[in-house]
Amino acid sequence: MTAATQLGSRVLGLVLTGMGCDGAAFIRQSGGIVIVQDPDSAEADGMPMAAIDACAPDLVLPPAAIASAVTSLYEVIRTRELLCGRQLTAGARIA
Numbered sequence: 001m002t003a004a005t006q007l008g009s010r011v012l013g014l015v016l017t018g019m020g021c022d023g024a025a026f027i028r029q030s031g032g033i034v035i036v037q038d039p040d041s042a043e044a045d046g047m048p049m050a051a052i053d054a055c056a057p058d059l060v061l062p063p064a065a066i067a068s069a070v071t072s073l074y075e076v077i078r079t080r081e082l083l084c085g086r087q088l089t090a091g092a093r094i095a
Contacts (some may be wrong), residue, residue, distance in 0.1 A: 012073060014066065018047035019040035033048040035059045035069060036073070 003011050004027045011032035015024050024034045034057040039045035041062040051057055059069055 002026065004032055008032065010061075010077065012070065013084060014070070015047055015051040016063075017044050019043035019044050021050050024057065025049040028055040028057070033058050033073060035061060035066060036061045037066065 002023070004013075006012035007030075011027050011030065013017065013024050013027040013033065013034045015039055015080040024036070027034050034051065034055055036051045036057040036059070037048045037061050039048040039052070042048050048060075052060060061069055082086060
C-alpha cells in the first residue's frame, strides 16, 4: 500500500532532479501536496518536467526554497490536525 493510498491528503511529495517518471500524479489524485524542483535549477530536468506535465503540482520551487515551504506546510498541517483533535502520523516530523 502506498503512502498516498493510506494517508491521502496527509502526504507531501517532493520531486527533485532526475530522469523518468514518478508518483506525483498519484499523490495529487489522492489529495496530497506535490512540490517540484524548478526544472531550470535541476541537473536533470526529466522528472521535474514529467511531474509538472502529469499533475499540476502545488508548488514549483528552486531547491533553496523547498525546505522552508515544507516547514511552512508542516506547520499548517500540524495546526489543522490539532484543531481537528487528531494526532499526526507516528514519526511525522521535520528534521
